[in-house]
Amino acid sequence: MQGIDLDKRGELPLYEYLYRSIRDQVVDGRIASEERLPSRRALAERLGVSVVTVEGAYAQLVAEGYVVARPRRGYYAASLPSPPDMACAVPVASDKCPGEGLLAEDRPATGAVKYDLAHGASVASSGAARLWERSLRDVIAHEPDDVLYRMPTARGVPRLREAIAAHLARSRGMSVNPERIVIGAGAQVLYGLVAQLLREAGSVGVEDPGYARASETYRAHGLDVRYLPLDLEGVSSHALRTSGVAVAHVMPSHQFPTGRVMSVARRYELLGWAAEKPGRFIVEDDYDCELRLAGRPIPALASIDAAGSVVYLNTFSKSLSSALRIAYLVLPASLDAAFDERLGFLSTTVPAIDQVALARALESGAYERHVARYRRDMREVRDALVEGILDGPAGSRVRIEEADSGIHFVLAVDDDGRGERGIASAARGAGVGLAPLSSFAHVPEHAAGSDGRARFVVQYDGLSEESARAAARALESVL
Amino acid sequence: MQGIDLDKRGELPLYEYLYRSIRDQVVDGRIASEERLPSRRALAERLGVSVVTVEGAYAQLVAEGYVVARPRRGYYAASLPSPPDMACAVPVASDKCPGEGLLAEDRPATGAVKYDLAHGASVASSGAARLWERSLRDVIAHEPDDVLYRMPTARGVPRLREAIAAHLARSRGMSVNPERIVIGAGAQVLYGLVAQLLREAGSVGVEDPGYARASETYRAHGLDVRYLPLDLEGVSSHALRTSGVAVAHVMPSHQFPTGRVMSVARRYELLGWAAEKPGRFIVEDDYDCELRLAGRPIPALASIDAAGSVVYLNTFSKSLSSALRIAYLVLPASLDAAFDERLGFLSTTVPAIDQVALARALESGAYERHVARYRRDMREVRDALVEGILDGPAGSRVRIEEADSGIHFVLAVDDDGRGERGIASAARGAGVGLAPLSSFAHVPEHAAGSDGRARFVVQYDGLSEESARAAARALESVL
Numbered sequence: 010m011q012g013i014d015l016d017k018r019g020e021l022p023l024y025e026y027l028y029r030s031i032r033d034q035v036v037d038g039r040i041a042s043e044e045r046l047p048s049r050r051a052l053a054e055r056l057g058v059s060v061v062t063v064e065g066a067y068a069q070l071v072a073e074g075y076v077v078a079r080p081r082r083g084y085y086a087a088s089l090p091s092p093p094d095m096a097c098a099v100p101v102a103s104d105k106c107p108g109e110g111l112l113a114e115d116r117p118a119t120g121a122v123k124y125d126l127a128h129g130a131s132v133a134s135s136g137a138a139r140l141w142e143r144s145l146r147d148v149i150a151h152e153p154d155d156v157l158y159r160m161p162t163a164r165g166v167p168r169l170r171e172a173i174a175a176h177l178a179r180s181r182g183m184s185v186n187p188e189r190i191v192i193g194a195g196a197q198v199l200y201g202l203v204a205q206l207l208r209e210a211g212s213v214g215v216e217d218p219g220y221a222r223a224s225e226t227y228r229a230h231g232l233d234v235r236y237l238p239l240d241l242e243g244v245s246s247h248a249l250r251t252s253g254v255a256v257a258h259v260m261p262s263h264q265f266p267t268g269r270v271m272s273v274a275r276r277y278e279l280l281g282w283a284a285e286k287p288g289r290f291i292v293e294d295d296y297d298c299e300l301r302l303a304g305r306p307i308p309a310l311a312s313i314d315a316a317g318s319v320v321y322l323n324t325f326s327k328s329l330s331s332a333l334r335i336a337y338l339v340l341p342a343s344l345d346a347a348f349d350e351r352l353g354f355l356s357t358t359v360p361a362i363d364q365v366a367l368a369r370a371l372e373s374g375a376y377e378r379h380v381a382r383y384r385r386d387m388r389e390v391r392d393a394l395v396e397g398i399l400d401g402p403a404g405s406r407v408r409i410e411e412a413d414s415g416i417h418f419v420l421a422v423d424d425d426g427r428g429e430r431g432i433a434s435a436a437r438g439a440g441v442g443l444a445p446l447s448s449f450a451h452v453p454e455h456a457a458g459s460d461g462r463a464r465f466v467v468q469y470d471g472l473s474e475e476s477a478r479a480a481a482r483a484l485e486s487v488l
Numbered sequence: 489m490q491g492i493d494l495d496k497r498g499e500l501p502l503y504e505y506l507y508r509s510i511r512d513q514v515v516d517g518r519i520a521s522e523e524r525l526p527s528r529r530a531l532a533e534r535l536g537v538s539v540v541t542v543e544g545a546y547a548q549l550v551a552e553g554y555v556v557a558r559p560r561r562g563y564y565a566a567s568l569p570s571p572p573d574m575a576c577a578v579p580v581a582s583d584k585c586p587g588e589g590l591l592a593e594d595r596p597a598t599g600a601v602k603y604d605l606a607h608g609a610s611v612a613s614s615g616a617a618r619l620w621e622r623s624l625r626d627v628i629a630h631e632p633d634d635v636l637y638r639m640p641t642a643r644g645v646p647r648l649r650e651a652i653a654a655h656l657a658r659s660r661g662m663s664v665n666p667e668r669i670v671i672g673a674g675a676q677v678l679y680g681l682v683a684q685l686l687r688e689a690g691s692v693g694v695e696d697p698g699y700a701r702a703s704e705t706y707r708a709h710g711l712d713v714r715y716l717p718l719d720l721e722g723v724s725s726h727a728l729r730t731s732g733v734a735v736a737h738v739m740p741s742h743q744f745p746t747g748r749v750m751s752v753a754r755r756y757e758l759l760g761w762a763a764e765k766p767g768r769f770i771v772e773d774d775y776d777c778e779l780r781l782a783g784r785p786i787p788a789l790a791s792i793d794a795a796g797s798v799v800y801l802n803t804f805s806k807s808l809s810s811a812l813r814i815a816y817l818v819l820p821a822s823l824d825a826a827f828d829e830r831l832g833f834l835s836t837t838v839p840a841i842d843q844v845a846l847a848r849a850l851e852s853g854a855y856e857r858h859v860a861r862y863r864r865d866m867r868e869v870r871d872a873l874v875e876g877i878l879d880g881p882a883g884s885r886v887r888i889e890e891a892d893s894g895i896h897f898v899l900a901v902d903d904d905g906r907g908e909r910g911i912a913s914a915a916r917g918a919g920v921g922l923a924p925l926s927s928f929a930h931v932p933e934h935a936a937g938s939d940g941r942a943r944f945v946v947q948y949d950g951l952s953e954e955s956a957r958a959a960a961r962a963l964e965s966v967l
Contacts, residue, residue: 132638133633145841229831332638354704357813359813361812
């Protein structure tokens with residue numbers, strides 16, 4: 010490790026600066042692969058900062074995969090594959106991330122289920138609803154008909170696309186050309202555009218377990234869908250390479266449903282795969298990175314994409330409401346002309362009024378304040394639920410996995426022979442909806458853990474702190 | 489012709505009852521094909537009604553193709569092909585029709601063009617904007633979050649679908665099951681759903697000249713597009729039969745851009761073609777029938793579709809604003825289950841708030857009052873424009889075609905050798921945008937008239953009465 014000059018940190022917090030400095034040294038090789046890092050205490054003393062500061066930076070580096078923590082041995086730099094072009098490959102970090110999710114949509118009637126942890130919130134948070142109302146009233150009162158009732162261009166209202174680019178820069182450290190942003194009425198509409206744009210690829214690889222609406226959309230557009238298993242670092246590179254696909258749809262920041270964060274090594278592998286042959290593309294579905302509850306968000310694949318292979322996709326469904334139907338994608342330069350040529354005839358799918366209303370909310374900072382509040386609220390709900398479960402009588406038999414990277418986590422339970430379905434059924438009897446992880450897998454083996462635990466995807470954004478505690482109590486008898 | 493008992497007319501106006509009676513007799517064969525009808529005067533005397541009443545009924549029958557007028561010889565019943573099932577084939581008439589258009593979208597900068605007759609209105613009418621604002625404010629003030637911020641089901645908010653079904657019954661005499669209505673963010677989204685639903689057909693026939701956004705959408709979804717020429721009765725049956733397609737996209741009420749109304753005979757031929765083989769479907773694009781400016785609207789193909797072959801499609805783009813992005817389709821019973829199976833995973837593409845706002849406007853009658861006012865306004869604009877052109881010095885060299893069936897018409901000009909492009913260029917020099925009919929044709933021969941006239945599609949919904957008069961004056965020097 011080279012020296013770190015704290016005087017150069019400008020206005021960055023110590024923790025942030027330390028994290029960035031070490032990350033950059035790992036990425037550009039100044040810290041060699043497998044090099045041992047100083048202990049937390051040693052580095053804190055050397056730099057004259059508190060151990061807590063170093064701990065925070067190391068934890069983030071470990072979470073993102075730049076650094077590996079080996080119990081009782083210390084911290085080591087990860088070995089990263091060469092990215093396509095190192096000159097452009099330094100990720101830009103930041104402390105928030107944009108977008109939202111696509112998951113909480115048309116759920117079945119849940120019978121006697123009192124606490125539905127199997128689905129996301131069915132109605133927007135009150136904060137999101139009030140924000141949206143204010144924005145709508147504002148635009149109706151202040152914007153001329155010529156703006157609100159004029160058909161936007163195919164890619165959407167320029168003002169909104171500029172506001173999104175500014176938001177991505179502020180909150181996710183991404184540098185995005187607003188011209189390349191395409192607004193659409195929900196992530197599915199955008200998956201459909203991707204399918205039309207990349208039709209010649211013929212097939213697409215998706216993560217399994219994964220998000221069925223994405224694979225169904227690709228299939229409905231005539232693409233052959235190949236299901237790729239995950240390992241702990243993310244989608245399996247081996248499976249990707251042997252699948253024969255030219256397009257991979259992944260959720261690196263917070264995989265749904267496993268909640269896993271793709272390691273940095275795997276990210277570079279993926280980019281390397283895409284850069285090997287023309288016509289290979291990665292669809293980065295960044296649906297809820299904005300709602301990461303602890304630490305910084307993982308830099309987007311699109312930020313370190315030197316070859317122009319990444320279609321970045323995000324939505325306002327999780328942070329505001331899926332009922333608003335607003336999402337966006339960012340085209341890589343390599344698809345810019347193809348989009349105009351093949352899909353430039355399209356009309357936008359989002360009403361002009363809504364596009365302007367969202368632009369105002371982004372411009373005024375109201376959106377970012379809402380997200381910060383919402384994330385705080387969600388952290389409290391999660392803490393109440395997690396503590397309720399761990400502090401209960403079954404606490405020793407359960408494990409909470411991936412609770413920080415977004416607003417769902419995985420509950421792993423020692424399987425006493427009932428199996429995932431049996432436990433879910435018992436939970437339903439106790440008034441709690443629980444979705445087995447395996448219910449999100451197309452190939453059953455892709456959901457099987459090797460540790461004999463039954464796993465459940467817990468979506469808690471429909472709960473309050475209070476109902477989270479009650480849900481945990483209701484689960485006691487079941488677990 | 490059998491006797492017509494005026495005592496049975498109930499509350500129908502005489503004109504309406506007379507029209508219906510004769511139409512039904514033509515359809516069910518009580519008036520034989522090619523049978524000569526009584527003269528207007530003779531029938532008026534026989535029934536004891538005014539000649540004007542009979543004239544009105546005959547004019548409507550001629551417009552819809554049930555009756556043929558032969559100059560100096562009189563009126564004859566048309567020869568209608570057998571519909572698939574005569575028992576269900578009697579059209580239900582009414583005096584209005586629903587829907588709106590899809591045309592006035594992202595237009596290029598028009599330079600020095602002061603009166604743009606080449607494109608529809610670029611901004612909604614003030615009446616439409618005020619109606620929408622009121623509806624939005626109302627729903628924000630009065631509807632709960634649980635309604636406005638909850639993700640609707642795949643087909644859309646049930647309340648809106650019921651309001652649309654009631655509106656179709658009232659205004660277009662259509663009997664539609666609300667369950668079969670699918671809401672979508674504009675006609676293009678719905679064309680896309682049709683393409684996904686009927687993917688196996690492999691190809692689709694479209695009218696040529698026609699609506700490029702429809703054919704482009706089909707092509708982007710991987711369907712092979714075949715361009716079918718029109719004759720004066722509508723899309724050529726011969727071309728349809730030899731094209732090899734299983735799906736035909738047509739605009740029977742008001743073909744864009746020719747403005748032609750498909751004859752009843754051709755309608756039955758089309759339905760007969762579809763009923764001959766399973767897997768054949770007709771997409772009826774009824775984009776602006778609501779804005780027919782004189783006489784009654786032509787009954788929808790879907791109303792006389794006994795075999796369940798018609799996907800009915802309509803939009804609120806013309807009657808309200810294309811910037812609102814709301815359209816709908818009505819599935820035939822035969823595609824109901826297939827939709828759920830293949831596309832049931834989809835999320836709706838129209839925000840819940842907008843769906844509820846439109847439902848309120850339909851329920852309260854505000855929408856229908858707006859359309860009636862708007863149609864009145866458009867009639868005045870059209871009259872000012874048409875009279876201005878016909879009364880000008882070039883009046884004898886031009887002909888206005890299809891001015892009643894919707895809010896555009898065709899201007900036919902004696903070609904003095906300049907050709908359509910030359911005249912359009914001269915018009916542009918005089919500050920008037922004029923779109924040659926041929927610019928809407930994929931196959932140039934499909935747009936060529938046989939009478940040596942240059943033709944232009946005139947979209948006047950962006951004009952006021954005053955600017956229509958000014959546009960007519962500006963055209964004087966050109967024509």
